[in-house]
Amino acid sequence: MFFRKKIRIFFGIFALLLAGLVVADSNGVFDSKPYREVPHGNHSHYVPNDRDPNVSISDFPTRPPREGERITPTGEIVPDTLGEWW
Numbered sequence: 001m002f003f004r005k006k007i008r009i010f011f012g013i014f015a016l017l018l019a020g021l022v023v024a025d026s027n028g029v030f031d032s033k034p035y036r037e038v039p040h041g042n043h044s045h046y047v048p049n050d051r052d053p054n055v056s057i058s059d060f061p062t063r064p065p066r067e068g069e070r071i072t073p074t075g076e077i078v079p080d081t082l083g084e085w086w
């Protein structure tokens with residue numbers, strides 16, 4: 001009996017930790033890129049983490065920035081003057 005109770009407690013703790021990791025990952029905690037992909041119908045928009053909330057998602061580019069580029073908070077792809085950021 002005592003052994004089964006230990007297994008249930010261990011499984012419960014494991015399930016809670018796993019759920020916490022899934023939630024953290026879905027919120028971008030482990031993502032090091034300065035932008036995220038936002039699905040929008042049959043395409044995606046690439047939105048910087050510091051986006052201007054007054055700018056519509058539709059105003060952001062549908063391709064990720066290339067090496068040496070970055071996305072501004074207003075949705076423009078511009079040369080990255082600070083160097084590579086990922």
